[in-house]
Amino acid sequence: QQPVQSPQAVILREGEDAVINCSSSKALYSVHWYRQKHGEAPVFLMILLKGGEQKGHDKISASFNEKKQQSSLYLTASQLSYSGTYFCGTADGGATNKLIFGTGTLLAVQP
């Protein structure tokens, strides 16, 4: 079952902050975040493991609450280059650790 992402779309001005949420109805082992530019393949951003660990990558960070089966992606002081569609992928820690992706959040950063 696909994780649910919110919001579906968000428009920002450069320098503004945004939060993208990802929730699952299943117990999770890890959450993977990707960004996809129009016409391109998804590109890896970061992985979070259960344990509530928060990770960061430049001005993009994320948290994972395995009890609530939720993850959030935080974009701080957004830049034009942050525009794209963001996907969360969830793995349940089974033998295959297959990734199931959400429906995506379209982020548009305007000058």
Next chain:
Amino acid sequence: NAGVTQTPKFQVLKTGQSMTLQCAQDMNHEYMSWYRQDPGMGLRLIHYSVGAGITDQGEVPNGYNVSRSTTEDFPLRLLSAAPSQTSVYFCASKRTGGTDTQYFGPGTRLTVL
């Protein structure tokens, strides 16, 4: 390293035709998978494989077949194409551990008329 490669980049089929989308990776990854991407639907898992000779169904497997005879290759077959299979198809690979990055190929844009 070429990473994950897919051919063709674009394909137009008529309803009922069959074809194979090719996918190869040179990272010695055990796990390979196929996704389809449709507007508003995100990336949906079609089939996946954890090693040569082992495949399993994902979320939307109907109308597609796969096989994995080598670690490097994971072709996706459409036996009788339907307009509902018009989509962008991505192949991906990773190690089987849950902490490993999954790498995507550049995608194949398929149109079924």
